[in-house]
Amino acid sequence: MTGKSGVGKTQLLRAVADVIPHDGECILDADVCSSVSPPIWRKMVAMLPAESFWWYDSVGAHFNGGLLHPEFKDLMERLGFSQDVMEWQVSRLSTGERQRLSLIRTLINRPRVLLLDEPTSALDKKMVAVVEEIIADIRFHRQISCIWVSHDRDQLFRVADTVCTVETTGLVKENRE
Amino acid sequence: MNVISLSTFDLSLAASLLLILAATSLRIGLGLERRIVISGIRMTVQLLLVGMVLKLLFASEGFIPVGFMSIFMLLVAGYEVRARQKRKLRGSTGYLISTGSMLVSSFTVTFLALTVMVGVDPWYTPQYAIPMLGMLLGNTMNGVAIASDRLTTGMYDQRGVIEQRLLLGQSWQEASGDIRRDCMRTGMIPIINSMAAAGIVSLPGMMTGQILGGSSPLDAVKYQILIMFLIAAGTGFGVLAAIWLISRRLFDDRQRLVLDCLISVK
Numbered sequence: 001m002t003g004k005s006g007v008g009k010t011q012l013l014r015a016v017a018d019v020i021p022h023d024g025e026c027i028l029d030a031d032v033c034s035s036v037s038p039p040i041w042r043k044m045v046a047m048l049p050a051e052s053f054w055w056y057d058s059v060g061a062h063f064n065g066g067l068l069h070p071e072f073k074d075l076m077e078r079l080g081f082s083q084d085v086m087e088w089q090v091s092r093l094s095t096g097e098r099q100r101l102s103l104i105r106t107l108i109n110r111p112r113v114l115l116l117d118e119p120t121s122a123l124d125k126k127m128v129a130v131v132e133e134i135i136a137d138i139r140f141h142r143q144i145s146c147i148w149v150s151h152d153r154d155q156l157f158r159v160a161d162t163v164c165t166v167e168t169t170g171l172v173k174e175n176r177e
Numbered sequence: 178m179n180v181i182s183l184s185t186f187d188l189s190l191a192a193s194l195l196l197i198l199a200a201t202s203l204r205i206g207l208g209l210e211r212r213i214v215i216s217g218i219r220m221t222v223q224l225l226l227v228g229m230v231l232k233l234l235f236a237s238e239g240f241i242p243v244g245f246m247s248i249f250m251l252l253v254a255g256y257e258v259r260a261r262q263k264r265k266l267r268g269s270t271g272y273l274i275s276t277g278s279m280l281v282s283s284f285t286v287t288f289l290a291l292t293v294m295v296g297v298d299p300w301y302t303p304q305y306a307i308p309m310l311g312m313l314l315g316n317t318m319n320g321v322a323i324a325s326d327r328l329t330t331g332m333y334d335q336r337g338v339i340e341q342r343l344l345l346g347q348s349w350q351e352a353s354g355d356i357r358r359d360c361m362r363t364g365m366i367p368i369i370n371s372m373a374a375a376g377i378v379s380l381p382g383m384m385t386g387q388i389l390g391g392s393s394p395l396d397a398v399k400y401q402i403l404i405m406f407l408i409a410a411g412t413g414f415g416v417l418a419a420i421w422l423i424s425r426r427l428f429d430d431r432q433r434l435v436l437d438c439l440i441s442v443k
Contacts, residue, residue, distance in 0.1 A: 018433070019343055019434075020433060021429070021433065021435075038431050038432040039343075042344055042345070042346045043345075046344070047344050049340070051337070053337045055335075055338045055342070055355065105345065109346055
């Protein structure tokens, strides 16, 4: 999804993740959002916000042992982190490091739908390519759906099956030019 | 030992000290003289009034006047809790929560103390009931006020962190747990400090008053210990109740943080 600043792209993602009051209903396979307990819904339909927040001093405390699975060790390496990253202090992370770690943190819950709000805005070209590749792999292997919000139209046409522009009137499907 | 009664002349002598201070302030241009005199007069009038009310109350010995006085004290305390908050709950909810949490903590603890520990007959004897309730309410009020103020500002300032935690699939209790624990601590610090320093750094006011009034120091100390325990318990439960009720209001039934129910006071 793309669209002008302030048109409501982030709000749309927050509504799907059910962290703001909204009209309508989200249905995932047979699960209706309003009848699933909120924490479970948000684990199934995981949103990666544009700005990540951290509340403990050390990086590791935010991951709660979820990284023991070899899949995540591999993910860490692909995103350019060494094994000792869990001992790092959050206050010393760069914006880009936070963004990459935040992606891993969201993936740990093994969501069935991923809502990505400008997930590569703070990354260099090389890392943008790595993240795009990781998301493509996950979509392929786990068969999950993804809503990717970005201002970069070229990126959207690289990663998405369908590209839409959010207008105040609704969604408009875009064609590859 | 009988209490030496203070004459109006004695009090005027003490007041003259304040007048000298006000004169000094005027002379060296501190600009505090007006406030010193006014607050001195206010304090005198308020205390004389409450003295007369208490005298009437002690004479009546009925339950109804004591009940009315207690409710009046509670309503004023509830107002004071909200008076100086930076962000408060919209509408009457905030008032109901602060009054309600003080009602369940202070009143229950005072009732328990009067019936079981002090064992005075009848339990509502104003000479015991009103001062004890007053001390409990005063302290609970401070705790509840500090904790609720900190809670509403904390939730507002940390809304990004809370939403992030909710997005990661945490329940509202987990997502707000750190803030709630922090507020509990803040609300309890004053009473924990005064228990820790009691007798060494400060001689508590009630005990001092009883000793001056002619009680034996040991009796005075026992009452002080009792009241300290009661205050700590009352404040603790009051703060717990207020924090729980306010946080419940700040999350809706889908566990979303709803900050529109807060109004900001400049």
